[in-house]
Amino acid sequence: xxxxxxxxxxxxxxxxxxxxxxxxxxxxxxxxxxxxxxxxxxxxxxxxxxxxxxxxxxxxxxxxxxxxxxxxxxxxxxxxxxxxxxxxxxxxxxxxxxxxxxxxxxxxxxxxxxxxxxxxxxxxxxxxxxxxxxxxxxxxxxxxxxxxxxxxxxxxxxxxxxxxxxxxxxxxxxxxxxxxxxxxxxxxxxxxxxxxxxxxxxxxxxxxxxxxxxxxxxxxxxxxxxxxxxxxxxxxxxxxxxxxxxxxxxxxxxxxxxxxxxxxxxxxxxxxxxxxxxxxxxxxxxxxxxxxxxxxxxxxxxxxxxxxxxxxxxxxxxxxxxxxxxxxxxxxxxxxxxxxxxxxxxxxxxxxxxxxxxxxxxxxxxxxxxxxxxxxxxxxxx
Numbered sequence: 564x565x566x567x568x569x570x571x572x573x574x575x576x577x578x579x580x581x582x583x584x585x586x587x588x589x590x591x592x593x594x595x596x597x598x599x600x601x602x603x604x605x606x607x608x609x610x611x612x613x614x615x616x617x618x619x620x621x622x623x624x625x626x627x628x629x630x631x632x633x634x635x636x637x638x639x640x641x642x643x644x645x646x647x648x649x650x651x652x653x654x655x656x657x658x659x660x661x662x663x664x665x666x667x668x669x670x671x672x673x674x675x676x677x678x679x680x681x682x683x684x685x686x687x688x689x690x691x692x693x694x695x696x697x698x699x700x701x702x703x704x705x706x707x708x709x710x711x712x713x714x715x716x717x718x719x720x721x722x723x724x725x726x727x728x729x730x731x732x733x734x735x736x737x738x739x740x741x742x743x744x745x746x747x748x749x750x751x752x753x754x755x756x757x758x759x760x761x762x763x764x765x766x767x768x769x770x771x772x773x774x775x776x777x778x779x780x781x782x783x784x785x786x787x788x789x790x791x792x793x794x795x796x797x798x799x800x801x802x803x804x805x806x807x808x809x810x811x812x813x814x815x816x817x818x819x820x821x822x823x824x825x826x827x828x829x830x831x832x833x834x835x836x837x838x839x840x841x842x843x844x845x846x847x848x849x850x851x852x853x854x855x856x857x858x859x860x861x862x863x864x865x866x867x868x869x870x871x872x873x874x875x876x877x878x879x880x881x882x883x884x885x886x887x888x889x890x891x892x893x894x895x896x897x898x899x900x901x902x903x904x905x906x907x908x909x910x911x912x913x914x915x916x917x918x919x920x921x922x923x924x925x926x927x928x929x930x931x932x933x934x935x936x937x938x939x940x941x942x943x944x945x
Contacts (some may be wrong), residue, residue, distance in 0.1 A: 733788025
């Protein structure tokens with residue numbers, strides 16, 4: 564299969580701006596790179612690369628130094644508005660993963676990229692980690708690996724989460740990441756492995772707990788607002804079990820029901836609290852899914868409708884959201900009651916962009932608070 568005019572355009576632009584992007588990424592985070600045997604940034608033949616998804620810019624750090632720039636699978640929401648729409652359609656090799664359709668079109672485009680000689684890069688968790696641990700891995704990726712029978716390279720990204728937590732509204736200084744590339748399954752071995760066996764190998768290769776890694780390296784990431792935004796990922800006080808009672812201010816977090824306080828230190832650990840990390844806290848709060856769904860939650864945001872055909876956003880306006888009686892009650896710019904059992908394809912992208920399908924329409928709400936609460940109410944995969 565021949566490269567298109569757009570492929571050649573993107574190849575030219577990516578090579579032209581590579582030095583600027585590398586400088587930008589050096590400013591973003593200091594990188595430590597480990598290349599395992601059989602991995603080379605200069606290789607020309609196509610391969611599949613999988614990486615764990617720890618922070619927003621690992622999609623740039625991971626493929627940056629490969630001479631043959633991979634096609635990357637990315638959320639369709641990145642195609643919705645400028646400037647990211649221009650970046651992912653005209654400059655970078657990006658294949659959208661639609662939230663309202665099956666993976667068929669995405670897989671078809673990935674196969675086409677390989678046939679044109681490109682490698683492909685997939686973050687099989689499908690989403691950046693909220694809590695610092697490698698999450699659910701999409702099994703559909705294993706079928707693609709089996710079908711293509713080309714080298715499988717993995718990149719385990721370490722340190723990215725605590726350098727730039729997805730939930731944080733405050734910045735960390737002295738950001739640092741480690742990228743560990745390995746030829747995990749050579750193409751000669753793929754045909755002899757089952758999908759289940761491939762899945763187990765990949766889960767082991769990509770698993771990472773950023774808090775356990777930090778206990779070994781203890782890299783400081785100082786800042787003045789280290790706790791701010793944490794209420795978007797934790798929704799249960801581990802002391803009094805109140806729902807959505809955690810508030811943040813600068814480096815401190817407080818339960819507004821029982822008054823318990825904690826602080827986040829420069830290493831990312833929670834001090835003077837029941838849990839010193841968000842992985843353990845999240846494992847605890849997940850046991851209270853029934854109580855969460857029976858609670859009442861009030862927040863606000865800005866509502867858009869998004870077209871699944873051309874990614875166009877139709878602004879609706881400021882919206883109040885009340886969750887009660889197993890339904891979302893939307894008011895102000897629109898008056899709707901949406902039962903949660905009728906919702907499909909629920910996700911949170913970026914920090915708190917809550918999207919879902921209901922009656923053949925895709926709703927995208929930029930929430931002010933409680934993103935994890937609303938997501939967990941309708942699905943518990945992430």
